[in-house]
Amino acid sequence: MDKEAITKIRNDFPILKQKINGNRLAYLDNAATMQMPVPILHKINSFYQTSYANVHRSVDTLGFNATKQYEEARGKVASFINAADANEIIFTSGCTDSLNLVAATYGEQNIHEQDEIVLTIMEHHSNLLPWQQLAKRKGAILKYIDLTESQTLDLDDVKKKITAKTKIVAIAHASNILGMMNPIEEVIKIAHQVEAVVVVDGAQAVSHFPIDVQKLDADFYAFSGHKMLAPTGIGVLYGKKNLLNQMPPYRFGGEMIGNVTKYNATWADLPQKFEAGTPNIIGAIGLGYAIDYLHEIGMNRIQTYENELSKYLMQKIEKLDFVAIYGPKENHTGVFSFNLKNIHPHDVATALDMQGIEVRAGHHCAQPLMRRLGVESTVRASLSFYNNKEDIDQLIAGISETEEFFNGTK
Amino acid sequence: MGLNNLRTLYQALVLDHASHPRNKKEMKEATAMQTVHNPSCGDTVNIFVKVQNEKIVDVSFTGSGCTISQASASMLTQSVKDKSVSEALEMTKIFSDLAIGKEHTSDEIEKLGDAAVLTQVMQFPARIKCATISWWALEQALLKKG
Ligand SMILES: Cc1ncc(COP(=O)(O)O)c(C=O)c1O
Numbered sequence: 001m002d003k004e005a006i007t008k009i010r011n012d013f014p015i016l017k018q019k020i021n022g023n024r025l026a027y028l029d030n031a032a033t034m035q036m037p038v039p040i041l042h043k044i045n046s047f048y049q050t051s052y053a054n055v056h057r058s059v060d061t062l063g064f065n066a067t068k069q070y071e072e073a074r075g076k077v078a079s080f081i082n083a084a085d086a087n088e089i090i091f092t093s094g095c096t097d098s099l100n101l102v103a104a105t106y107g108e109q110n111i112h113e114q115d116e117i118v119l120t121i122m123e124h125h126s127n128l129l130p131w132q133q134l135a136k137r138k139g140a141i142l143k144y145i146d147l148t149e150s151q152t153l154d155l156d157d158v159k160k161k162i163t164a165k166t167k168i169v170a171i172a173h174a175s176n177i178l179g180m181m182n183p184i185e186e187v188i189k190i191a192h193q194v195e196a197v198v199v200v201d202g203a204q205a206v207s208h209f210p211i212d213v214q215k216l217d218a219d220f221y222a223f224s225g226h227k228m229l230a231p232t233g234i235g236v237l238y239g240k241k242n243l244l245n246q247m248p249p250y251r252f253g254g255e256m257i258g259n260v261t262k263y264n265a266t267w268a269d270l271p272q273k274f275e276a277g278t279p280n281i282i283g284a285i286g287l288g289y290a291i292d293y294l295h296e297i298g299m300n301r302i303q304t305y306e307n308e309l310s311k312y313l314m315q316k317i318e319k320l321d322f323v324a325i326y327g328p329k330e331n332h333t334g335v336f337s338f339n340l341k342n343i344h345p346h347d348v349a350t351a352l353d354m355q356g357i358e359v360r361a362g363h364h365c366a367q368p369l370m371r372r373l374g375v376e377s378t379v380r381a382s383l384s385f386y387n388n389k390e391d392i393d394q395l396i397a398g399i400s401e402t403e404e405f406f407n408g409t410k
Numbered sequence: 411m412g413l414n415n416l417r418t419l420y421q422a423l424v425l426d427h428a429s430h431p432r433n434k435k436e437m438k439e440a441t442a443m444q445t446v447h448n449p450s451c452g453d454t455v456n457i458f459v460k461v462q463n464e465k466i467v468d469v470s471f472t473g474s475g476c477t478i479s480q481a482s483a484s485m486l487t488q489s490v491k492d493k494s495v496s497e498a499l500e501m502t503k504i505f506s507d508l509a510i511g512k513e514h515t516s517d518e519i520e521k522l523g524d525a526a527v528l529t530q531v532m533q534f535p536a537r538i539k540c541a542t543i544s545w546w547a548l549e550q551a552l553l554k555k556g
Contacts, residue, residue, distance in 0.1 A: 344475065350536070406477075
């Protein structure tokens with residue numbers, strides 16, 4: 001993408017023109033949540049003003065049209081990740097909810113004593129705790145795939161940890177800390193050889209590169225809308241139809257039933273079986289608008305441009321000898337976790353904030369990984385397609401100023 | 411750049427306490443100990459107190475964290491040493507009150523001693539917790555002991 005294209009995109013995000021603490025805003029916390037562009041806001045506004053109604057309930061015109069748009073959004077999600085069938089798309093409240101759904105239904109049904117659940121050491125707590133707690137309930141065994149010396153996923157360890165006893169493998173598509181994509185296609189192949197089911201956490205993947213769940217052969221794929229321009233409170237669980245069909249419902253209530261008698265009930269077909277109660281209608285429709293917006297730019301173009309930005313950032317930050325960077329140096333994604341020598345990440349984040357640079361500091365909901373890296377927390381700057389080189393220059397200058405402020409070097 | 415603002419938070423005294431923390435050690439003969447975590451960042455502060463005849467005869471801390479949390483714990487230990495339990499509890503109340511936006515007179519704030527410097531943290535809402543957790547730990551430790 002050229003400068004003109006980026007400027008045009010940035011004009012859709014008025015928040016980027018704000019000053020923060022008197023300085024130009026460099027919004028570099030996209031891994032936490034992404035900003036919403038004006039065209040999506042307008043469409044959401046217009047939906048509320050002209051088309052709002054509950055879905056799947058009434059036969060009136062408004063209700064019918066709202067239902068149509070809600071189901072169209074499901075179709076957009078299906079094609080966005082290349083699912084074979086829109087009924088394999090379950091709307092949830094977020095990635096966390098999606099992962100809990102799988103653990104509470106598929107996991108509850110299929111995990112028994114002494115079965116093995118394999119995770120990676122880099123998992124976000126939302127793809128770790130549901131499995132850890134399930135394993136505790138069932139007396140199952142939890143195993144963690146480790147990192148290589150260059151802090152990528154250790155494929156040899158994958159082959160060691162996945163055994164004939166493995167029933168579930170849970171893995172992030174892209175790390176929210178280490179700035180890399182996992183070789184999930186290979187992991188899935190290995191897992192399928194022992195007939196384990198693979199749950200992929202796609203939270204950090206969806207707005208950054210094209211996704212094809214069929215090509216990956218993922219059994220489950222979870223993500224959140226708010227990390228891809230949509231509102232908060234909407235998420236997606238993709239599941240293979242044969243698996244979803246076998247699973248018991250997650251929650252009980254309206255719209256998820258076939259027939260209810262005083263002492264018994266049958267369940268609706270997919271996807272309604274997993275969508276009890278009034279869903280997040282505007283969230284789902286907003287997610288559809290977000291997908292339209294991403295498609296207009298093009299996921300391949302987004303990936304190419306973000307790669308360019310990541311390379312630029314890596315080149316610059318690598319030169320700062322007082323900065324430790326986590327994760328691999330090659331093929332880095334737009335997520336950069338780092339620490340400044342002798343300065344606590346929270347102090348760094350406050351100093352960067354004073355300079356208009358919004359980053360995150362903390363353990364990023366991955367305490368086992370932090371322990372593995374031998375740190376308590378890190379600073380994290382994360383890119384998206386609306387960032388530009390100016391943002392990166394501002395970050396690098398800000399880091400140097402911070403170093404000078406606290407350590408008084410230079 | 412906006413880093414001049416930072417000086418109001420990271421004053422020389424604060425930086426000094428953070429890099430040379432006072433009374434940072436475990437206390438075997440403590441009469442009470444309390445740990446407080448800041449779950450958003452993983453910081454931990456453990457406060458140890460030794461109370462005799464309603465007086466804090468010794469106080470120390472361990473743990474790890476940012477400049478603010480370390481300096482705050484260090485300053486706290488200096489400020490409350492040799493104070494009566496009720497005086498120290500009054501100090502914890504003043505600090506916690508300021509943290510939630512309640513006003514106190516400058517006379518009252520002065521009771522905090524050196525630790526009063528850290529009330530500047532109230533201008534940085536995202537960091538208030540860093541400064542406050544050690545005071546919470548102290549309060550709980552003091553209320554704990556029989
Ligand atoms: C890798 C990863 N997984 C899961 C999540 C959880 O997403 P949410 O909080 O939207 O449910 C996040 C969000 O931070 C994430 O980065």
